[in-house]
Amino acid sequence: MHNIGLTKRDVARELARRYSTMTHDELDVLENILVPMKFAKGEKVLCEKETCRHIYWIVKGLVRQFYHKNGQELTEYMAVENYIVMSIESLFKEEPTRMQIVALEPTVIYALPKLQLEQVAMRSVNIQILYRKILEESLIQSQLHADMLRFETARDRYIKFAKHHPQLVLRAPLVHIASYLQMTPETLSRIRKALLMEER
Numbered sequence: 001m002h003n004i005g006l007t008k009r010d011v012a013r014e015l016a017r018r019y020s021t022m023t024h025d026e027l028d029v030l031e032n033i034l035v036p037m038k039f040a041k042g043e044k045v046l047c048e049k050e051t052c053r054h055i056y057w058i059v060k061g062l063v064r065q066f067y068h069k070n071g072q073e074l075t076e077y078m079a080v081e082n083y084i085v086m087s088i089e090s091l092f093k094e095e096p097t098r099m100q101i102v103a104l105e106p107t108v109i110y111a112l113p114k115l116q117l118e119q120v121a122m123r124s125v126n127i128q129i130l131y132r133k134i135l136e137e138s139l140i141q142s143q144l145h146a147d148m149l150r151f152e153t154a155r156d157r158y159i160k161f162a163k164h165h166p167q168l169v170l171r172a173p174l175v176h177i178a179s180y181l182q183m184t185p186e187t188l189s190r191i192r193k194a195l196l197m198e199e200r
Contacts, residue, residue, distance in 0.1 A: 006059055008034045011110045014082070015057065020130040029120050030127060035111040039063075039103035045085075046101040051094055052087035054111035055134060061107025062171050066179075067098050075179035077145070078104075080167045088138055104172065149182050157181045158191050 012031040016022040022030065035054070039045055045063055046052055056063075058081055065077040065085060076099060079085045090097035091114055112134075121128040148157050158181060162169045168177065178188040 008036065008110070011057065011059060015130060016126075018082075019133040020126045022126045022130075026124050026126050029124065030130075033113060033116040033120060035113060037109045037111055039107045039109065041103055041106055043103050043107075044100060045103060045107075045109065046087060046097065046099065048098060048100050049096040050090075051096050052090035052099075053115070054113050055084060055086045055091070055117070056101070056109045056111050058083050058085065059108045059110055061103055061109075062105040062168075063101055063107055063109075064104050064172070064176055065099055065101050066176075067100065073179070075176045077141075078165075078168050078172050078176060078180060080171065084134055084138060086138065088135070088142075104176070145180075154181070154183045154187055155191050155194075157183070158188065159195070 008031045009027070011034055012022075012027045015030065016027060037045075037056075039061070045056060048068070058079055060081055062078065062080050063085055064075055065079075065087070066073050066075045068074070077085065085101055087097040087099040087101070089095075090099070117127070117131055121131045148160060152160065158177075161177070161181060174188055175185050178185045181188065183191075
């Protein structure tokens with residue numbers, strides 16, 4: 001993994017910095033369960049009807065979580081570096097998922113296997129806290145997305161998305177951004193043009 005300049009230890013430290021303070025021994029434990037993975041652009045991280053058994057931490061790249069409905073692909077979530085992605089229902093029910101996760105760019109992920117994470121969390125309060133905070137973050141993001149779709153106009157949805165996810169605005173295909181915001185690509189293009197005109 002030398003080409004991205006991050007070791008398993010670096011990733012363990014970053015997870016600890018973000019979610020929970022840890023001792024050297026706890027960092028050792030976390031480092032030992034991390035699984036490095038690489039995906040080419042277009043490669044599936046998680047396939048439909050597969051059971052999700054990992055929490056995925058993105059070190060480099062861009063991924064999209066989506067599902068099929070009425071012959072269409074609908075984007076549920078997108079994530080870049082330093083974000084977590086998983087199919088939370090499949091992870092906890094240990095059942096096949098209807099969600100898929102695909103790399104939109106060459107992507108490097110460090111995966112936390114749920115089974116091992118739960119085993120080590122039983123012996124470490126700080127790893128327990130890390131696990132809980134990761135899940136809390138995922139649930140809060142899902143709730144914020146659902147509320148945005150329920151309560152905000154198409155224009156406000158895009159403005160909020162652009163404010164909170166500038167990297168996705170720059171890197172994700174417009175068709176996927178439109179799908180995530182539940183609008184047509186044409187509506188998204190009109191909103192973006194109008195906002196550009198206002199800035200001038």
